[in-house]
Amino acid sequence: MMDRARAKGRTGGIVAMAVIAIAVVLAAIEMVHLELPGFAHVIPAVLAFVCALCAVVGIVYTCTASALVGRFFAREVAVPREFPAVTLAKPLHGDEWQLEQHLASFFEQDYPGQVQYLFGVHDSCDEALRAVDRLRVRYPDANITVVADARLYGPNRKIANLVNMLEQAEHDVLCFADSDVHVDRDYLRHVVGALQQPGVGLVTTVYRGLCAPGFWPRVAASLTNYHFLPGVVTGLAIGRARPCFGQSIAMTREMLERIGGLAQFSHHLAEDHAVGEAVRRAGAEVSIPPILVRHACVENTFTKLFAHELRWSRTVRAADRSGHLGAVLMHPFALAMLAVAFSGGATPAWILAAVALSARAWLIWQTDRATGDKTRSLLSLPLCEMVQFAIYVASFCSSGVVWRGTRFRVDRNGMLSPVHET
Template sequence: MVILVGSVAAAMTNIAPPHVEHLLLDAIAVLFGAAASLGIMYTLLASALVGRFFARSVNAPAQFPGVTVVKPLHGDEWQLSEHLESFFNQDYRGPVQFLFGVHDANDAALKSVEALRERYPQAAITIVADGRLYGPNRKIANLVNMLEHAAHDVLCFADSDVRVDSSYLRKVVGTLDEPGVGLVTTVYRGLCAPGFWPRVGAALTNYHFLPGVVTGVAIGRARPCFGQTIALTRQTLNAIGGLRQFAHHLAEDHALGEAVRRIGKTVAIPPLVVEHACVEGTFTDFFTHELRWSRTIRAADRSGHLGAVLMHPLPLALLALAFSGGAAAACLIACAALLARTLLVLRVDRATRCRTRGLWNLPLCDMLQFAVYLASFGSSGVVWRGIRFSVDGNGMLSPVRDE
């Protein structure tokens, strides 16, 4: 970064008088310093709101209706058996059907399902292998094919790489039972596979995504809906016209949430955090995954994604420091940004009852997250399940070529 700034300054020396160059650099430094200061204020606000969000309580459902847990599968993922098994160990008194779906009857993920069938012989397990497609979003096609076999009217969609605790179904159904609620979704933390890059991915999830959602919801700016949990009734799903309409969406979960809101229902987020596997073992895999996720957010909420620049106070402060030539004020802002981000990490871990680890990685993680954020404003293409897609201005997918 310093080398880049020096190169820019050298080029400017050849085309502008020294005093003009200094004024321009000072103006840029002030701009970044102001943005970093606003980012620090945001970070302190998020630190306060995270604790308040998870301090809420959730009532148990008045009744315990039957629930169909809908799990689309694809491949033998890291700790797939453990993730799936967490849904079998629920403190829920009602009947539960476990509905698993694949496009190919030979999918390796089914080995984990069969092992669970042997381990839980009394569980109601249904497997659907159906290759029908309705658009480029293969996850939606899988879900549409599976729903023909759903036994209960409460549907809980959850991604295959999610792990939950024993209170999960009780809290989700209890929230869905509240007046006016049409859909329940949840925030999530990163559960990292062994290795450096999975730890970085988990840090980005825990200390950028999670507090960002909590803060956005609290100030009325965010309208989230995440595939890690989408629970709704069959009646609500029919009222919005079913799932097939989302077969061309990149952010199908966001589009589903918006459809529920349009019929006058609320999308609720209980004080419940689930774990989402972070498994990208190389820098390329990590960056590709994070870039797809960032572009998904951009497709779902362009103005909100632009305003998310304030979620990066430390990189902004370091830019102010570089452009100012190490000015004392910029140094103070950078120190304040680092302290604010450290406080946020500690508050998130405390609120979610997790042990804080790897604080020394925080500056690197923040810089990588900022790089992903900047890159998301470039090409609108994404790579998903090995297939490259282009994404239009409405967030619609079009396949380009196989990777």
């Protein structure tokens, strides 16, 4: 089975390289025969050539990512040697879409060890606690603890919530998961198994979008599934990425104390990335097992989608500036369309755009195949590609972000400071 999969991967790679070669030849022929009557035509021609070249490299990246995503999820998951007691810490804020269902997925775990469910809010009247009350009824034997504490240690309220909650943590294995995350029944088994491997100090997981009803949530999920996820997998494969995702983090109490606790990250925008880097500096490994969690995508208007994705993109930029700059190659279709515009609609540029779009469609199919999902996003692919590129470009235009209704400025070190508007 594995040999056959490798053979298919090689065949797909050969086909992809052939398509790329054809596109490069066509572009080169067009450039050779260009007649530039004046200087005014030189700059657009140069820009068209640069965009076309970047699009070709982007197509190579896309084809590479298509192969790597299958390999990533084909790896074996570590099996726990034992099943220690776990504290699941969930910071809450407001009555989110399907909050009870998402939280309930953590109560349905196929895990024989003890589990403490630790929920935290800043306000004892927070509407999210209604979902917790219903869970108490559904799971009367569950060990549920609620912490309502308004103390803050910086602008990052999620970190403050976790710091306050952990004072009530009963167990030495700590698992932090966002409130809008849905997990499979074997989630805890897989996370604990990975955490027990030699040298591992923290376990985090990649995620896919779980879309609410509506068109724009589907677009948001597509951006997560087919840009973020393949990008992470490719970055890990080439040794470029050093991620840690706040959607799901597991570590021991000993490791948390070793890095100095969570309060130190209360001024970070990308606090999850900072936690991962602290663990690495302590000499431990950040493990990313081949499992998925689902992250809710609920932005039901273009404005909300753009604002949310822009904050995420600027978070990535703050965490890894050089990597974020290189991520331009993840947008081959948009780059090819720029080549079309700068070349005045040259036929080779249109062909390159078609090849780029086909490569992106292939990546979608391969990603869904690797994760066991059905492909539904091909009709909106051109729109998704252009929206993602617009968000990427906008991420360089400002250092400000809006987080839960508050505007912050982000400095070069990824630190948050509130913007006091007059």
